[in-house]
Amino acid sequence: MSAVRRVEIPLLHDNHTHTSLYSAFGSCPDLAGLDALGALAFLRSLPDDRLSVVRGWKSNELALDSATLAELPPALLINRSLHGFLVTDAGLPFVEAAVPDLAEHRGDAAWREANVPRLFEAYCGLAGIDDAKLAAFLESLVPQGIGSAEDLAVASAPAFRVLKANPRAAAAFAGLKLFASMPPEDRAACSGVKLFLDGAIGARTAAIESGWIGEGAPLMTYDDAALLGELAAAASYGAGLAVHAIGPLAIEQALRCLEAARREGLSFPLVRLEHVQFISRDQAFRARTLGIVLSIQPNFTSDTVDYLDRLDAATLERNNPFRMLIDEAGFVPGKDLLFGSDGMPHGIAHPAACSLFPPVPGQRLSLEELVAGYGPARGIEGTVTLEIDEARREVRVAGTRLG
Numbered sequence: 001m002s003a004v005r006r007v008e009i010p011l012l013h014d015n016h017t018h019t020s021l022y023s024a025f026g027s028c029p030d031l032a033g034l035d036a037l038g039a040l041a042f043l044r045s046l047p048d049d050r051l052s053v054v055r056g057w058k059s060n061e062l063a064l065d066s067a068t069l070a071e072l073p074p075a076l077l078i079n080r081s082l083h084g085f086l087v088t089d090a091g092l093p094f095v096e097a098a099v100p101d102l103a104e105h106r107g108d109a110a111w112r113e114a115n116v117p118r119l120f121e122a123y124c125g126l127a128g129i130d131d132a133k134l135a136a137f138l139e140s141l142v143p144q145g146i147g148s149a150e151d152l153a154v155a156s157a158p159a160f161r162v163l164k165a166n167p168r169a170a171a172a173f174a175g176l177k178l179f180a181s182m183p184p185e186d187r188a189a190c191s192g193v194k195l196f197l198d199g200a201i202g203a204r205t206a207a208i209e210s211g212w213i214g215e216g217a218p219l220m221t222y223d224d225a226a227l228l229g230e231l232a233a234a235a236s237y238g239a240g241l242a243v244h245a246i247g248p249l250a251i252e253q254a255l256r257c258l259e260a261a262r263r264e265g266l267s268f269p270l271v272r273l274e275h276v277q278f279i280s281r282d283q284a285f286r287a288r289t290l291g292i293v294l295s296i297q298p299n300f301t302s303d304t305v306d307y308l309d310r311l312d313a314a315t316l317e318r319n320n321p322f323r324m325l326i327d328e329a330g331f332v333p334g335k336d337l338l339f340g341s342d343g344m345p346h347g348i349a350h351p352a353a354c355s356l357f358p359p360v361p362g363q364r365l366s367l368e369e370l371v372a373g374y375g376p377a378r379g380i381e382g383t384v385t386l387e388i389d390e391a392r393r394e395v396r397v398a399g400t401r402l403g
C-alpha cells in the first residue's frame with residue numbers, strides 16, 4: 001500500500017506576512033538560489049550606473065570584506081532575515097541621497113533592530129510598489145496554496161493605498177508612526193498598529209536569556225515606560241494591536257504592560273501577539289485571561305532543528321508549544337490562535353510538514369487545526385490538493401483549483 005495520501009483543503013489566508021515588502025521585492029534580483037561563488041559573480045555583473053536592490057543575501061554564507069565591497073557595482077544587499085543590509089562603496093552615494101538614515105546607521109545593528117518598520121519603508125521605496133506588483137505577488141502564492149495575505153508591517157503610506165484597493169491584501173498593520181500619519185479613512189481601514197518588542201533568532205537578538213551558542217543576546221526595543229507610552233498612543237486612536245514578541249522576556253514584557261494598560265483603563269478592539277515561539281504555560285494562561293489572540297508560524301517549528309548552531313537543544317525544544325496552547329491553555333485555532341508564514345516560505349507545504357511531522361511531539365498540529373488557524377482565503381475561493389507522504393515525512397502541493 002502506498003504511504004502517500006491525497007487530501008483536499010481550502011485555498012488559505014496567510015495571517016502574517018509582509019505583503020507590501022514582498023510585492024516590491026518582486027522586481028528585485030534574488031540571491032537565494034545561488035551559492036557564494038554564483039552570488040559574487042552575479043553581484044559583479046550588476047549595472048554600474050544605478051543602484052540595484054538585491055534580496056536573499058545570506059550573510060553567513062557570503063561574507064563580503066571591505067576590498068570586495070569597494071570593487072562591486074552600486075548595490076544595497078538585503079539579508080534573508082530582512083533585518084540586516086549591506087551597501088557597496090559605489091552604492092553609498094545613491095543610498096545617502098534616497099534614504100540618508102539607512103546610510104548613516106548601516107553599521108549599527110541595534111538601530112536596525114529598533115527601526116524595522118523604517119527599514120521596510122526604505123526597501124519598499126527603493127524597489128517601488130504598484131497594483132500590478134501586488135497582483136503578481138498574490139498570483140505567485142496561489143499555486144502554493146495561499147489565496148490572500150495579511151501585511152504585518154505595511155511599508156509606507158503609498159503601499160497601504162495599494163493594499164487597501166485589493167480585497168485579497170487589505171488586512172494590514174502599520175508601525176505607529178505610519179499609522180499616526182494616515183488620513184482618518186486609511187486609519188479606519190487599517191487593522192491596527194504593529195510594535196516590535198525584540199529581535200529575531202536568525203539575527204541572534206530574540207529575547208531569550210540563556211542557551212545561546214556563540215554570540216547572541218536579547219535585544220529589547222523598549223523599556224516598560226516607553227512601551228506603555230506606545231500602547232497609550234495606539235489606544236487613543238482606537239487602534240488594534242499586533243505585537244512582535246519571540247523570546248520569553250519580550251512575551252513577559254508584552255503581558256506585563258498590557259496588564260498595566262488594562263489597569264489604567266486603556267482598551268483595544270484587538271490584541272495579537274506575533275510569533276510567541278517561546279511562550280511558557282503561565283504566560284499562555286495570562287494571555288488567554290487578557291483575551292489576546294496568538295498569531296504563530298508553524299513553519300518556524302523547524303527552527304528546533306535548523307538553529308542548533310546558535311541555541312541549545314533544551315531551549316529549542318520549547319519552541320512552538322502548540323499542544324500546550326490548545327490542550328491546556330484552551331486556545332482554539334481560527335478563533336484566538338492564528339497561523340501565518342512570515343514568508344519563510346510562503347507556501348502551505350512546509351508548515352504542513354512541520355505540523356504533521358514535528359521534531360518534538362508537543363509541536364504537533366493536526367491538518368484540521370492547521371487549516372482552521374490559517375482560515376479560508378479572502379476575496380478568492382479555491383481548493384488545494386496536498387500529497388502527504390507519511391514514510392518520508394513530506395508534504396507537497398499537488399495542485400490548486402480556483403472557484
Ligand SMILES: [Zn+2]
Pocket residue numbers: 016017018152342
Ligand atoms: Zn513578520
